Amino acid sequence: MPSRVCRAPGEPDWAKWDYTGCQPDLDIDEIDLDYCSQNGCGVVVRYPKEENDVIRDADYVPREEDTVPYEYGSDHESMDAVSLGEDSGPNDEGDGKRAEEEDQWYRDWLLSSGNPQSLLPGEPAWTPPVHRDRRNEVIFPLTSGQLPEGYSIEQLEHLAGPTCADAHAYSGHRISMEAMRGCRTAQFLVHKEASEADWQPDGLDEDWELSGDWFLSGLSDGTGSRDTEPADVSPPRGGLDQIDADNINFDPQDMDSDSIAMPFHPWCFDIFCRLSKVRFNHVNVSGLMKWRNTEFSSDDFDAFPRNRDVLEAQQQWWCHNHGHEYLVANPLYVPNLDSLLLATVHEEEDHFSPHIGAFDLSRRVKHTEILTDQARPADFLASLPLELRLYIVGFLGSRDIANLRLASRTFEQLPVGLWYRLVRDEMPWLWEAWDETECAHVPSIWTTVTATDVQLFVKKRQHYASVLSDEYQGGNIEDYLDLLVPMPMTTPRQLILPRARTNWYQVYTQIKRNWSQLKGLQNRQRIWTDVEEIIARIIKYSYTVD
Known part of the structure; x- marks a missing residue:
């Protein structure tokens, strides 16, 4: 089932959605107050905004979507109109025209702003800076397991704390909108x-x-x-x-x-x-x-x-x-992954070589300061030539290599190029480490956009087409539309690490150290495993007769 996210303090209102794609507002009756008070949660108090203000109120609902029966939106005639014998038709027509104009202004504003959610519920089309579209809200920490006095449940919204494990939503503290x-x-x-x-x-x-x-x-x-x-x-x-x-x-x-x-x-x-x-x-x-x-x-x-x-x-x-x-x-566009990987790449003028040592041994405690020559155990591997030593470690995994370095000073220093094999063996899903000749692949344009992006693009294009048609009657407006509303489907340039200029030891260790933060890579690994199983079954059925 589609998931939803619970926004963090300071995030815009639309930084949350439920399983239907709509923005959930009344979560307060679904939470355990005692539990939330122990996990840093809070509640937000919503104050009324300027009613029917198209410019200042991003949550204003246009009349056609409002379920409250207004006098001017119904067949009701005012008492003044009846008593004066006035024909309400022209006034109703004028009110309806003004309502349509206001609704169109509102929709135009939405189409030129960063909050299309009132038009297109679902995953937000873009992520603005956190200081944009802040709600008019006051946050009360849930420290006692009690809701603040003087407010109804309808006025309150639950904001998950850093350690909140509410099964109804993923917390904005633990995963960003960009990552999702x-x-x-x-x-x-x-x-x-x-x-x-x-x-x-x-x-x-x-x-x-x-x-x-x-x-x-x-x-x-x-x-x-x-x-x-x-x-x-x-x-x-x-x-x-x-x-x-x-x-x-x-x-x-x-x-x-x-x-x-x-x-x-x-x-x-x-x-x-x-x-x-x-x-x-x-x-x-x-x-x-x-x-x-x-x-x-x-x-x-x-x-x-x-x-x-x-x-x-x-x-x-x-x-x-x-x-x-x-x-x-x-799993495809992982925040901070490119910068982490690019930091391991050396420029050509750096005279970097994959044969240089991976470790800084200048700070290690020398054995001579601890053990005498008589007490030091004999290192029988020291007599092995370099080629044979590298041949041996070529069969070992990362843990075995670490143990070997502890057991023999001969293996204390190893070339950074050794970790290229470990990256390829233990991280086959890290295609940034693949050679360009291994797999000629450009991600589909559909991986770079959401359904909301596409729908918003279509609506924007229709809107501008309508405006331009009035201004340039009989002319070809397609070129103008392409300039004003370009296709949102562009594939970012794919990062490929140059094998000869990359410190593969740093690639390996940086991914390991930052694994908990690289949630997209974690998901890539999971999906990769599933796809490998599917590939195996495709091969299996390719030898069967229909």
Whole structure:
């Protein structure tokens, strides 16, 4: 199930969402006050904002969305109008026109600001600086397990503390919005001969889409349960703006498996594409779907060997277990990872060599200060030539190498290039360490945007098209639209570490030291393991006869 985040103090109001993609407001009745008082939680008191102020109130709800029956919004005639015998028609028309203008001003403001949530509920389209869009709020720490007096429950909002483990939400203290970007984004593999599908190239196609039987749908913000409406997707690729998808075929006798789309995160599909290119030298979508269709029952789905943290969270409702925030972290674009890796790269003028020693031995305590020559044990490995020593460590893992360095002074100093093998062996999912010739891969444009990004782009483009059409009647406005509203789908340049100029010992140790903060890498490792299992099953079924 899609997850939600509980915002931290100072974050904008829309930095939280529930499993439906809407902003939850009344969480205070769902929390354990005694528990929260022990974990640094607080409550926010909301003060009324300037009512109906389109400019100052970012939470103002336009009249068409307001459920409160106003006099001017109904068929009611005022007593003054009746008593004076006035015709209320023109006034109603004027009020309606002004209401439409205000609503349009409001929507225009939203489209030019950083808060599109009132138009497009779901994952926020962007992350502004924390000082933007602050709520008008006062925060009371929950120190006694009691709510502040003088406020109703409707006026209060729960703000999770640093150690709060509320199962209803991931805390903004423990994972940032940037790290979660795309966690609600879903996409689907659809067969070109599926009902109502009318696939045509649209300029956004992957090479395998042009030649294969399957294509990628537009993006969806979250996926509902099976008993809800099909997922809305944008843009409507293949002529489909709604997709029926499932992980299980409940009626295999009458339901053609190819007619059921396959749901996934664009993150996961990108990792599949990388590993597929390594193993098959192409994106093996046909093999993927053959495996899916072969293991398409409920028992097959449950039997797939998933990560234990996923199994614990994947209940009827997603359980946001404390310490498992990495499950919703973006594995492709990991905050601070590039800067961490680039710090290990040397410029050509540095005269760096992968053969230099990894360790600074100048501060070690010399054995001569502790042991006499007679007391020092003989180091039988000291007589080995350098080539043989390096050959030996080439078979050892990191822990064995550490033990060997403690056991023999001969192995105290080792070249930094040795850790390249350890990085490749122990971190196969760190494609930043791959050679450029190993896997020619550019991430799909769909990995860089969310469903909200795409919908907002479409709405902005429609808005500007309407304005420009009035100003430049009869002219071609497409070039202006491309300039004013450029496509949000741009793929960042991929970092590839130069093997000869990288201190691989630092790469290895920095990732290990910062592992708890690199939640996206943790999720990448988890997804990589799942995809390796899928690849193994694709290979298995590739030798079977249909």
